[in-house]
Amino acid sequence: MRALQITEYGDNSVLTIADVTLPHPTGSQVLVTVEAAALNPLDAALRSGYAQALMPLQFPATLGGDVAGVVAAVGPDVTGFSVGDRVYGNAYTLLGGSGAIAEQALVQARNLAAVPEGLSSVDAASMPVAGTTAVEAVDHNLHLQAGQKVYISGGSGAVGSAAIQVAKHLGAHVATTASGDGVDLVRGLGADEVFDHTTDDFSEHLREFDAVLDAVGGASLEKSYGILRRGGTLVTVIGELDQAAGEERGLTLVRQAAQSEEVLRELTGYLAAGVITPRVGATFPLEEAAAAFTALETRSVRGKVVISLLS
Template sequence: MKAVRLKEYGDDINKVVGIDQDVEVPELSPGKVLVKVHAAAVNPIDWKITQGYTSQGKDLESPVTLGGDFTGTVADIGECVTEYGKGDDVYGTAIFLAGGSGAYAQYLSTDTKMIAKKPENANNLEAAALPLVGVSALDVITKKIKLQEGQKILIHGGSGGIGSMAIQIAKHLGAYVATTARADKTDYLRELGADKIIDYKNEKFEDKLSDYDAVFDTVGGDTYKRSYQVLKKGGIIVSMLESPDEELMNKYQVNAEGQFTQISTDSLQKLAELYDRGVVTVNVDRAFPMDKAVDAMAYQRDSSVKGKVVIEID
C-alpha cells in the first residue's frame, strides 16, 4: 500500500517526508481495527513531528507513517472487538504517538477507544476534518471553561480549525463571543456566529475588551499573556499552547489551565451528535490528493487557513 512516511527529522519537509509505494498493511492486534482510509486531515502536530518537536532528542529508529485524524471504512477487526464490524464507516485518530499506525496511508490500524461511527451528515472530507479540532473545542468549552448562557468569551484564532469549532459551540450554549482573526475572515466569522471580531493585525484586543468570563487561546506567545487583562476576577483562560502563568494569575486574580486533547470514543460520539444536529459545521479550506501530502502539510503550516486542510486518500 501507499503511505506518507517520515524518514528522519528535519526542517525541510520536502527532504524528510515522502510517499512510500510499498508499505505493508498494518497487522491487527486485539482491540484494534483495520480501516481502509478515505480521507485524513492535516493538523499542526503533523508537521511539527517532522521537525522533531515530539522526539525528545531521539532519532527515528525506522520510518513512521504520519497523520492522525481520518475517516474510513472498517476492513477487518481484531480479537475482542465487538463494537464494530466490517463495512462500518468510522472516524477518529490513528496518530502513531498514541499507538496508531498513522492516517496518511491507504490502510491504518488503530484502537477502538480512539474511534466512533462517522457522523451521518458528514461527507468524507468533513468527517476527517473533525476529530482533533472538534474534540479540543468541545473539551475546553464544556469541561474546562464550563461556559454558561449569557457569559462572555474571547476565542483567539477564530478562523482556524479549533477556533471555528469553539465559536459555534459557545454560541450554541448562549454565550457572547468575541474573536481575533485577520480582517479578510470577518464574513466567515459572522457566519459562524461571532458577535465581535477584532482584526489582530491593526487592533489590540485588550484595549477593546474587558470583564470577560473566559478566554480560549489557540495562538500562544504574547497574545496569551495579554489575554489575562480582559478577564474579570475569577475568570478563566485555557490555552492549547501555553502553561498557566502563576504571576499573571495572581496579578489579575484569575484561573488558568492548559489543554492536552485526548480523543476518545465518548468525545467523538458527542461531536458526531452535534454535527448531525447542525450545531457545528466544519469548513474544508482545501483538499489535496495523497501524492501532494507534503504540499498539504506545508500549506497548513504557512497559510492563513480558513478551517481545515484535508488529504484525499481514496
Template sequence: MKAAQISEYGKDVVKINPDAEMPELSSGNVIVKVHAAGVNPIDWKITEGYLGQALSDNFPLTVGDDFAGTVEEVGEDVTEYTKGDNVYGSGGVRMGGSGAIAEYLVTGVNLISKKPEDASNHEAAALPLTGVSAVDVIYNKIKLEKGQKILIHGGSGGIGSMAIQIAKHLGAYVATTARKDKVQYLKDLGADEIIDYKDEVFEEILKDYDAVFDTVGGDTYKRSFKVLKKGGVIVSMLGQPDTELMNKYQVNALGQFTQTNSDSLKKLAELFDDGAIKVYIDRVFPLDEAAEALKYQRDNSVKGKVVIEIN
C-alpha cells in the same frame, strides 16, 4: 499500500512510499481503509522534530492523526465495530496507531467512533483533533453557559472555528481575534465581535469576560488576562498556565492537552448531525501531494481545515 512517511526529521522530508507495509492487527484494534485524512499543525511539527526523539524508533514513520474511513478488520475483544462500519477518529503513531495519511491504518477502538451520519468523508476527517479540543475546553474546562462572554483567539483556525460554533450553540457572546480578510468567514461562524489583531488592541476593547480560549500563545496569552473578570477562566492550547498572572488577576488558568477519545468523538458527531457545527475546508489535496498539504498548513493562514483525499 501507499503511505506518506518520513525517515528523518526536518523540513520537507515527507515522501510517498508506494510499498509501505500493511499495518498488523492486534487485540483491541481495528484496521481501517482510509478515505480521507485531516491535516493539523501537529503533523508538520512532528516531521520537523518538535517531539524530539519520542517517535524516532518508528522510522519510517507514517504521518497523520485524523481520518475517516471504513473498518476492514476487527481484532480480538472488539465488539463495538464490524467490517463495513464507517468510522472516524485518530490513527496517529503518537497515540499507538500506524499513521493516518495512508491507504490503511490500525488504531485502537478507544480512539474512534461512528462517523457522523450527515458528514462527508472530507468533513469527518477534518473534525477529530480540532473538534475534540473545542468540545473539551468549552464543555469541560470552561463549562461555558448561556449568556456568558468568551474571547476566542485564532478564530479562523481549525480549533477556533469549532470553538466559536460550539460557544454560540450554548448561547454565549463570542468575540474573536483574526485578520481583516477573515471577517466575513467569522461572521458566518457566528462570532459577535471580531477584532483585527494587527490594527486593534483587544485588551483595550474587551472587558469583564467570563472566559478566554487561547490557540495563539505568547504575548497574546499574557495580555488576555486583562480581559477577564475576577473568577474568570483562561485556557491555552500552548504552554503551561502562568500562575503569576493567574494570582495577579484572580482568575483560573488552565492548559489544554487534547487526547482524542471515543466519548468526545460521539459528542462531536451529535453536534454535527444536529446542525450545531459545520466543517469548513480550506483545501483538499490528493495523497500523492501529502507533503504539499503539510507545507500549505504550515506556511499559510488556513481558513478552517486542510484535508487529504486517500480513497
C-alpha cells in the same frame, strides 16, 4: 499499501510514499481503509522534529492523525464496530495508531466513532483533532454557560471556529480575533465582537470576561489574563501559562494538552446536529502530500487541508 512516511526529521524533502504492510488488528485495534486524512499544525511540528522532545517519533513513521474511512477488520477485543462501518477519529502513532496518511490505518477503537449521517469522509476527517480540542475546552474546561462572555483567540482557525460554534450554541457572548477574510468568516459563525489582530488589540476593548480559550499563544495569551473577571477561567491549547498572573487575579488556569476519549462522541453529536460545520479549504491526493504540507505551513489555504485517499 501506500503510506506517507519519514525516516528522519526535516522539511518536506523527507516525505516519502512507502510500501507498507500492516499486521492484522490485535486487541482493541481497528483496521480502517482510509478515505481521507487531514493535516493539523502538529503534523508539521512532528515532521520537522520541532515536537520531538515531547513527542518523539519511531522511524519509519507514518504521519497524520485525523482520519476517516471504512472498517476493514477488527481486533478480538473490539465491540461496537463492524466491518463496513464508516468511521472517523485519530490514528496518531502517539495514541497507539499506525498513522493516518496511508491507504490503511490501525486505530485504537477508543479513538474512533461512527461518521455522522450525511457527512463526507473528507469533511469527517477534517474534524477529530480540532473539533475535540474545541469541545473539551468549551464544555469540560471552561464549563461555558448561557449568557457568559468568552474570548476565543484564533477564531478563524480550525479549533477557534469549532469553539465559536459550540459557544454560540450554548448561548454565550463571543469575542474573537481573526485577520483578512477570516474576519467575515467568524462574523458568519455568529461571533458578537471581532477584532482584526493585525490592526487592533482585543485587550484594549474587553473587560470582565468569564472565560478565555487561547488557540494562539504568545503575546495574545499574555494579554488575555487582563480581560478576565476575578474567578474567571483561562484555557490555553498552545501556550505556556503564567501562574503568577493567574493567582493575582484569582483565575482558574488550564493547559489543555490532550482530549478525553468520550469527547469524540460528543463532537459526533454536535456534527450530527449541525452545531459544528466542517470547513475544508483544500484537498490533495496522496502523491501531492508535500504540497498539502506547504499549504498548511504557509497558511495559504483558509480551512482544513485534507489528503484524499479515494482515487
